[in-house]
Amino acid sequence: MKVTVVGAGAVGASCAEYIAMKNFCSEVVLVDIKEGFAEGKAMDLMQTASLNGFDTKITGTTGDYSKTAGSDVAVITSGIPRKPGMTREELIGINAGIVKDVTENLVKHSPNVIIIVVSNPMDTMAYLVHKTSGLPKNKIIGMGGALDSARFKYRLAEALGAPISDVDGMVIAAHSDTGMLPLLSKATRNGVPVTAFLSEEQQAYVVEETKVGGATLTKLLGTSAWYAPGAAVSVMVQAIACDQKKMIPCSLMLDGEYGQSDICLGVPAIIGKNGVESIVEIELSDAEKEKFATAAAAVREVNGDLKF
Numbered sequence: 001m002k003v004t005v006v007g008a009g010a011v012g013a014s015c016a017e018y019i020a021m022k023n024f025c026s027e028v029v030l031v032d033i034k035e036g037f038a039e040g041k042a043m044d045l046m047q048t049a050s051l052n053g054f055d056t057k058i059t060g061t062t063g064d065y066s067k068t069a070g071s072d073v074a075v076i077t078s079g080i081p082r083k084p085g086m087t088r089e090e091l092i093g094i095n096a097g098i099v100k101d102v103t104e105n106l107v108k109h110s111p112n113v114i115i116i117v118v119s120n121p122m123d124t125m126a127y128l129v130h131k132t133s134g135l136p137k138n139k140i141i142g143m144g145g146a147l148d149s150a151r152f153k154y155r156l157a158e159a160l161g162a163p164i165s166d167v168d169g170m171v172i173a174a175h176s177d178t179g180m181l182p183l184l185s186k187a188t189r190n191g192v193p194v195t196a197f198l199s200e201e202q203q204a205y206v207v208e209e210t211k212v213g214g215a216t217l218t219k220l221l222g223t224s225a226w227y228a229p230g231a232a233v234s235v236m237v238q239a240i241a242c243d244q245k246k247m248i249p250c251s252l253m254l255d256g257e258y259g260q261s262d263i264c265l266g267v268p269a270i271i272g273k274n275g276v277e278s279i280v281e282i283e284l285s286d287a288e289k290e291k292f293a294t295a296a297a298a299v300r301e302v303n304g305d306l307k308f
């Protein structure tokens with residue numbers, strides 16, 4: 001399995017590190033536009049190999065896409081992250097140009113690649129990749145739900161006073177502060193609905209803190225987070241590499257599912273060797289359906305700013 005990670009910044013390097021540490025893939029190629037940066041990150045990571053016990057070969061290149069040829073999976077993290085007070089949507093102008101250009105280069109050298117889109121505003125960037133890459137829709141996967149669900153579980157465990165391994169929960173809809181839909185009604189502690197344990201005030205706290213999870217970190221760090229995003233991507237890449245058929249919420253092109261079409265939004269999906277093996281349609285309450293539709297309308301508005 002050969003994986004390319006475009007953007008060797010905070011998130012890209014974290015992706016490469018987690019992928020290598022899990023040792024399921026033979027080769028990771030880091031690509032960046034900054035001269036020598038990807039090469040440097042790759043060398044630094046490779047010098048952890050004997051310490052951390054992995055055999056994955058990590059190399060870096062300054063924009064030479066011939067080095068990415070034959071990639072099975074490519075992760076797009078190139079672009080600018082948000083600064084404190086910014087929304088993900090404000091990044092569209094710069095990141096759309098970068099993502100389009102990167103996609104063309106990736107597909108040129110790896111026509112069968114599966115692309116995982118990370119750059120923000122992610123749902124819109126995933127949509128852009130669908131419109132410009134020519135790849136079938138099972139091969140384009142936006143990363144948002146895997147991270148947001150991890151943040152949801154973190155907040156659930158905190159409110160419950162439970163270990164994280166006790167809780168399960170999922171976030172769907174948009175990867176934005178307002179459009180995220182943490183499915184509290186379906187969250188469980190060892191199979192028991194969490195609503196049985198948490199007061200309404202605690203439930204509201206968990207939902208709100210999940211939705212602003214990225215913004216909270218951006219305020220603390222001065223830029224967006226990287227450990228959990230990198231780990232979330234590595235889980236998705238592993239599901240593909242090992243054909244795990246793992247259910248992961250991802251931003252996918254919808255064609256009637258959840259009442260939406262021609263839009264990328266977060267929905268649960270089975271991820272395996274073909275990328276998206278299938279979309280899972282779960283029953284939502286009327287209130288959840290309304291929130292999903294509102295999130296879709298907001299993403300559609302942002303998509304309207306794209307120029308192909």
Ligand code: NAI
Pocket residue numbers: 006007008009010011012031032033034037077078079080081082091095098101102117118119120122143144147175223224225226229
């Ligand atoms: P960063 O600034 O640390 O790294 C971005 C890298 O992309 C830089 O090294 C830059 O030189 C490189 N780059 C820019 N243009 C390029 C091009 N045309 N080709 C190759 N490389 C290029 O930013 P960070 O923190 O790694 O974030 C990257 C993106 O991921 C941002 O858009 C951020 O908002 C997004 N993000 C998305 C998350 C999600 O859940 N979907 C979570 C966290 C970040």
